[in-house]
Amino acid sequence: MAVHEIEKGTYETCEHVCEAGCGIYAERPGSCRTFECQWLRGMLEVDGKVATEMRPDSCGVIFDYQPETPFGDVFTAWEVEPHASASGHARRIIEGLEERFLVMIMTYCPDGEKGSGERRFVGPPHLVARAADVIWTRGVQTSRKS
Numbered sequence: 001m002a003v004h005e006i007e008k009g010t011y012e013t014c015e016h017v018c019e020a021g022c023g024i025y026a027e028r029p030g031s032c033r034t035f036e037c038q039w040l041r042g043m044l045e046v047d048g049k050v051a052t053e054m055r056p057d058s059c060g061v062i063f064d065y066q067p068e069t070p071f072g073d074v075f076t077a078w079e080v081e082p083h084a085s086a087s088g089h090a091r092r093i094i095e096g097l098e099e100r101f102l103v104m105i106m107t108y109c110p111d112g113e114k115g116s117g118e119r120r121f122v123g124p125p126h127l128v129a130r131a132a133d134v135i136w137t138r139g140v141q142t143s144r145k146s
């Protein structure tokens with residue numbers, strides 16, 4: 001995902017990635033500090049259980065979450081493998097979420113390619129319709145009409 005403090009775009013590998021993880025972990029930007037992987041938080045359940053298959057490196061999707069936006073609580077599904085959101089447990093998780101929440105699905109984009117990956121919305125129809133009028137990065141940003 002984008003980290004505006006260091007001008008990292010979506011689907012670009014961060015220049016600070018190192019073998020151990022983050023090379024500037026103690027001084028990492030605020031965007032990185034506030035990110036919470038929803039699998040790590042235990043928020044992704046399949047059949048009432050937190051599913052190990054939903055770990056991002058297993059299911060190919062990272063789930064992000066922004067609470068209390070003008071659209072209510074919003075989930076973002078970041079594909080880290082092509083078409084990962086359309087199948088398996090990831091699809092089931094999204095189907096469960098979209099009954100109640102706006103879900104932004106970010107289509108996988110290979111590192112180094114131009115563009116930030118396409119986004120599409122699923123969820124309650126009135127929220128999906130309104131979402132088209134908003135500029136998004138990690139969460140709700142500003143209305144195009146403001």
Ligand code: SF4
Nearest residue numbers: 014016017022028032
């Ligand atoms: S946590 Fe570190 S490696 Fe990851 S995006 Fe932030 S600065 Fe880059």
